Amino acid sequence: MGATSLDKIKTLQRNPANIRNLCILAHVDHGKTTLADCLVASDGIISSRLAGKLRYLDSREDEQIRGITMKSSAISLHYSTGDQEYLLNLIDSPGHVDFSSEVSTAVRLCDGAIVIVDAVEGVCPQTQVVLRQAWLENIRPVLVINKIDRLIVELKLTSLEAYTHLQKILEQVNAVTGALFTSKVLEERAEKVKEEVDKGKDLSGDQVYDWSTGLDEADDSHLYFSPDQGNVVFASAIDGWGFSIQHFACIYSQRMGIRSEVLLKTLWGDFYLNAKTKRIMKGAQAKGKKPLFVQLVLDNIWTLYDAVVARRDEEKVKKVLTSLGITVMTRDLRHSDPKVLLHAICSQWLPVSRAVLSMVCEKLPSPLEMTAERVEKLMSIGTRRFDSLPEKTQELKTAFLQCSSGTNAPVIIFVSKMFAVDTKALPQKRHRPLNLEEIAQRREVARQRHAEKMTAGSLEGALISDRTPAGGQCAVLSTAKPEEEEELKEVFIAFARIYSGMVKKGQRVFVLGPKYDPAQGLSLLPGGCSAFDCVPEVPHLSCCTMENLYLLMGRELEELEEIPAGNVLGIGGLEECVLKTATLSASLACPPFSPLNFEAAPIVRVAVEPKHPNDMPKLVRGMRLLNQADPCAQVLIQETGEHVLVTAGEVHLQRCLDDLRERFANIQISVSKPIIPFRETVVQPPKVDMVNEELSKQQKVAVIHQVKEPSHYRSSESQHVDHDGLVTLTTPNRLSTVCVRAIPLPQEVTVLLEKSSELIRTLELINLSLREGKTMDINLRTLEAIAELKEHLEILLQGRKWRNAVERIWAFGPRRYGPNILLNSIKDYNRVSMWQCLKGRHSESAGAPASPLRDLDNSIVSGFQLATLSGPMCEEPLMGVCFSVERWDVQSLAFSQHPHALKEDSVSHEAFGVSSHENCVDLTAERDLTERRTDASSAYCYGPVSGQLIASMKEACRQAFQAQPQRLMAAMYTCEIMATAEVLGRVYGVLGKREGRVLHEEMKEGTDMFIITAVLPVAESFGFADEIRKRTSGLASPQLVFSHWEVISSDPYWVPTTEEEYLHFGAKADSVNQALKYVNAVRRRKGLYVEEKLVEHAEKQRTLSKNK
Ligand SMILES: Nc1nc2c(ncn2[C@@H]2O[C@H](COP(=O)(O)OP(=O)(O)OP(=O)(O)O)[C@@H](O)[C@H]2O)c(=O)[nH]1
Ligand SMILES: [Mg+2]
DSSP, rough: OOSSOHHHHHHTOOGGEEEEEEEEETTTTSHHHHHHHHHHHTTTOOTTTTTTTTTTTTTTTHHHTTTTSSSSSEEEEEETTTEEEEEEEEEOOOOOOGGGGHHHHHHHHHHHEEEEETEEEEEOOHHHHHHHHHHTTTOOOEEEOOOOOOOOHOOOHHHHHHHHHHOOOOOOOHHHHHHHHHEEEEEEEHHHHHHHHHHHHOOOSSSOOOOOTTTTTTOOGGGSSOGGGEEEEEEEEETTTEEHHHHHHHHHHHHHHOOOHHHHHHHSSSEETTTTTEEEEEEEHHOOOOOOOIIIHHHHHHHHHHHIIOOHHHHHHHHHHHHHHHOOOOHHHTOOSHHHHHHHHHHSSHHHHHHHHHHHHSSSGGGGGGGHHHHHHHOTTTTBEEEEEHHHHHHHHHHHHTTTTTTTTTTEEEEEEEEEGGGGGGGTTOOOOHHHHHHHHHHHHHHHHHHHHHHHHHHHHGTTTTTHHHHHHHHHHHHHHHHHHHHHOEEEEEEEEESSEEEEOOOOEEOOTTTTOHHHHHHHHHTOOOSSOOOOOTEEEEEEEEOOOEEETTTTEESEEEEEEEEEEEEEEETTOOSSEEEEEOTTTOOOOOOOOOSSSOOOEEEEEEESGGHHHHHHHHHHHHHHOOOSSSSOOOOOOOOEEEESSSSHHHHHHHIIIIIIIIIHHHHHHOOOOOOEEEEOOSSSSSSSSSOOOHHHHHHHHHSGGGGOOBBBBSEETTTTTTEEETTTTTSSSEEEEEEEHHHHHHHHHHTTTHHHHHHHHHHHHHHHHHOOOOOOHHHHHHHHHHHHHHHHHHGGGGTTTTTTTEEEETTTTSEEEEEEETTTOOOTEEEEEEOOSSSSSSSSSSOHHHHHHHHHHHHHHHHHHHOTSSSOOSHHHHHHEEEEEHHHHHHSSSOOOOOOBBOOOSSSOOOHHHHHHHHHHHHHHHHHHHHHHHGGGGGOOHHHHHHHHHHHHHHHHSSEEEEEEEEEEEEEEEEEGGGHHHHHHHHHTTEEEEEEEEEOOTSSEEEEEEEEHHHHHHHHHHHHHHHTTSSOOOOEEEEEEOOOOSSSSSSOOHHHHHHHHOOOOOOHHHHHHHHHHHHHHOOOOOOOOOOOGGGGGOOOHHOO
16 A cells, blocks of 8 residues: 555545545547556555556456556545645546446446546547546536646647636536536426426416426536636646646735736636736636647646646756756756656646645535435336335435444445456455564464474384375365465455445345335335344345445555445455345345446357366356456357357457456367347338339339249248238137238437437336236336327328327237337227327226237237248348237137137237238138137147237247338447548548448547547457558557447349340359448358358369360
C-alpha cells in the first residue's frame, strides 16, 4: 500500500459524508487510465514520475501490451483539502465498445462519474454511450477535457483558436445531455397527462388541456457542463497538468484586486479586460478582443509549451520558473526529453490531481445524498410499481437514503460482477515480513529438525543412505501435488457496494435472485427469519456466508474485518451462490435490484474444443469459470454438442480465449472460425428480374415458382400448397388440419419488434401470470409502453391485408418474443387477446368463449415457435415473417385422445376473405372425414394429438415460408472511422473490399480529420480493424458496434429464366451469389446437405501438351 495506512482508510470509511464513489468514463483512448495514474500518484501509491507511463490500474498483461483497458478495477484513495479528509473509491473503466458491459458494472456502484473527452477527437460514439449510461443510472457526471497539449503540439492551434475549439467541444457534450434531458421531460410529461386523464374521467367535460411540453418550466441548468459551474477541468494527463477556472480566479483575484466571484463568472465566456479602465467588459468577440480565458489562462500555458518544448529556450524557462516560484531538479532541467521538464514544471504548477479531486469532492454527491428517484429505480423490479411493493419493502427506501451503518440498519449489498484473482494474490497468501519473534521461532524449529536428522543419520548408517533420496523425493512429490493444484486455482471475488448496514466478515446474508418476490418471501416466512436460521424453501432465495471482505486497491487486495455502508468492496466466498450479479440482504423485504443496463449485445460466436479430447472436463470447467468471470460473455452448448462462446467483438473474444487458455482451463484449445449469425426472411415478390427487366405480375409468380424446387408444389393426401402460397397440412392421424400462409412483415414492423423484444417478453410474462389467475400490480410505465407498442404496430400495419391484425396477434416468436408474428385469421376462433393487460383486470377471461380448440392452442404456438427458431434455408432463426393461420380443423376424435376430452362434434373454421383455395380444401376435407371414421383406431399409433399438431404446424410454417421469395439477412455493424485526408482512400478501399457501405463522411471542425460512418456485414468484419490499422499505418482505428439486420438483396435460389438473364449470367449462373455463398457456408458448418458441384467436365483441365 501507499502512503495512507490501512487504519486511516478504515476510519475514513466510517464517514459516508466524505466518501465519493466514482468511476472514470470515456471513449477508448481518451486517457482514463492515464488520469487515474495521476490520481493514484497523488496518494503516493506510485511515483509521480511514472504517472501516465505505468498505467497502474491496467494490471493484466494483455492490457499493458495492447494499451487498452479490458476490465474495470477499483482503488481507494485518500485526499485531504483544507480541514476535510475524503475517501475516494475510484473505478477505472474500459472505453472499447467490446467491453461496454464492464462500464455498466462500474456505473451501478457509483454516485458520480468523471467523463473524459479528448480535446482533439471531441465527442465520440462511446462518449455518448457512457453519458447515457450515467444518465440511466442517475449518477452525476463531471467533465475533464483532456489532451489539451495535442492542440498546442499536434494541431498547432493558437490560444484563441483553441478557446473556440474547446467551446465547441463543450457544446457537443451539452447537446448529448440536453437530448437525454428532453426525452426524460417529455416522458414524464406524457405520464402526467395520462394520470390526469385517468383521474379526470368522471369529471365533467370542461377540462382545459395544457399543450406546453413541460420543457419551459423544467430547470435543467444544473445538468450542463460549464466551467463557471465548476464541473469542468481542462487537462493534459500525460503532462500532469489540469485546472478548473476556480484556481485561476483565486490567483487573479489576489493579483488584480478583482473579486473572485466576478472572475468566476467572467473567466469563461465572451468577456475581456479593458486595459485602460481595468474593468471586465462583455462582447470580446464583437470587438475583436482576446477573451479573458485566453488572456489570463491559455496564453500562460502556450508560452510555457513554447519555451520548453518548441524553442527549448533555457533562459526563458528559468524566467518562467522564477515567476511561478517553482524549483525543478537539475537533472530534469538538463534532460534530453523536453517532456520530462514540462512534466516536472506542470505537475507543480497546476497538478491535475488537485484540480480533478477537488472538483470531485465538491461536485459529486456522497452516498448520503442518493436521490429518492434513484432508490425507487433500483428497487422497482421489472413490471412492478414501487408503490405496489409490500410496505416493509417500501420502508427500506429510508435505509438507502440514510446509508446508516448502525446495528439496526439492514444490510443491503449489490454485487455487479464477479472477478477472478489468482489465489496467490490474496492477502492471506501473500508473504508478509516476519517479526522478530517469528524469526526466532522458525530458527528454533529448523535447528531441531537439523538435530533430528543428524541423529537419525548416525543411527542408520550407510545402509539406507542410497535409498533415502528416492524415498525423500517421493515424499516431496506427494506433498507438492496438492499445493500445485491449489496454486492453479482461481478464486472469485464479488465486486460490490454496500447501500446500508455494517458488513462483517463471516456474516450470513440472503442472496436474492432476479425473480425473487419480497411479498412472497414475507408471506412464506411471516415471523421473519435471519440468514443464520435454517431457511425453508422460498423460490429464488438462498443464503451465503461472506467469508472474506476486501478493500480493493487496484492490483492488490487488503483484508478487512468489517466495512460500513456507502463503500465499494470485494467479497470472497460467494462463487457458489452468485453467478454474475446479485442482491445480498439481511432482510427478506429487500427486492432484487433492477438488472444492469447493457449497451452491447454479444454477437461473435466461436465453437471451442480441447486439442486433446481427454481434456474435455477441464474445458467444461474452464468455460464455466469464464462465464462467471465476465459480465458479457456467454457460454452455451449447442444442440450439436459444440461448446460455444459468445462475445461482444473480436478483441473481447481474444481476451476470453486467452483467459480460457491461461487461467481457467489451462489446456490447449482449438477454436473454430467465428460462427456468423444470419436470419431468414421472406420478401414481397420482386418487380424486376436480375437484369433489371420489369416483371409483370403473372409472369413473376410463374417464374419464381417454376424455378424454385418444384417439390414445393406437392399436393398429396396430407399436404397441399396452392398458387398464392397457402399451405394446407393434415396431421398424420388425419384428425386435424391447418392452413398457413407466410407474409413478409413491413420492415418498420420488424425493426419495432426487434427493438421491443424486452417489452414483448414482459408482456408475455404478464399474460402468463394472468392465465394462471394471478393478479399483478403492473408498473404504469410498462403498461403505457405496451399500449404504445400496440398503437405503433397499428399505425405501421395498415391496409386491407392487415385489417385488425394487431388485435389478432396470436404469438411472437421464436422464444415468444422474437420478431415474427403468428396471426389468428381463423373465422370464429376467439382467443384471449394478447393485449388483455391493457383492458383492465376484470374483463380478461370473460371476453372469450370457451372453445374446443383452446386445449390445443398451445400446440399451434409451439409449432410456430419451432418453425421460427430455425428456417428451411440454413436452419437460422426467422425474422420479419408473419404466419397467418387461416383455417384449423380438429375432429372430435382428437379430443377424445387428448387428456382433456371434450364432447363436441367436428369443429371447422374457415378463413375469411380467401376464396381461391376453398374448393380444393373442402374436397380433401370431406374425403378425409369418411376415411377418418373408418380407421379411427389406427390413428392412435401416431401418439398424442398435441405432439402431432406441433410437428404439422412447424412443417406447415416451413412450407408456407418456402412458397414465398426467400432471402437471407445479414447482421451489420456500424463503424465510425476517424482518418486523415491522406489515408482516406485506403480506408475506402478496405471498406469496399469487405462489402461495406459508407453512409456519410464529414470533416471534423478545426482539424484535418474526416469522420466516416459506414455499415459493414459482420460476416466480412473479421480482421477489419487490423487491416484498417495496417493499411493506414495505425492512423485510423474503427470501432464496430452491432447495428441492425439487413436483407441481402440477391436470391440464394436464383437461376436464370429469361433469355436476357441467360445471356448475362450464363447457364449455371455461378457468378458470385453472395447469399448462396453464405447459405452454403452455414449449411456446411451445420452438416446439412449442400447442393454443389465441385468439378464439372474434369477432362477440360487436362493439359493438352501432355497428351501429345
Ligand atoms: N498527448 C496526450 N496523450 C495522452 C494524454 N493522456 C493520455 N494520453 C495517451 O493516450 C493513450 C491512451 O491513454 P489511456 O489512458 O490508456 O486511455 P484509456 O482511456 O484508458 O483507454 P482505454 O482504457 O483503452 O479505453 C496513451 O497512449 C496515453 O499516453 C494527454 O493528456 N495528452
Ligand atoms: Mg484505460
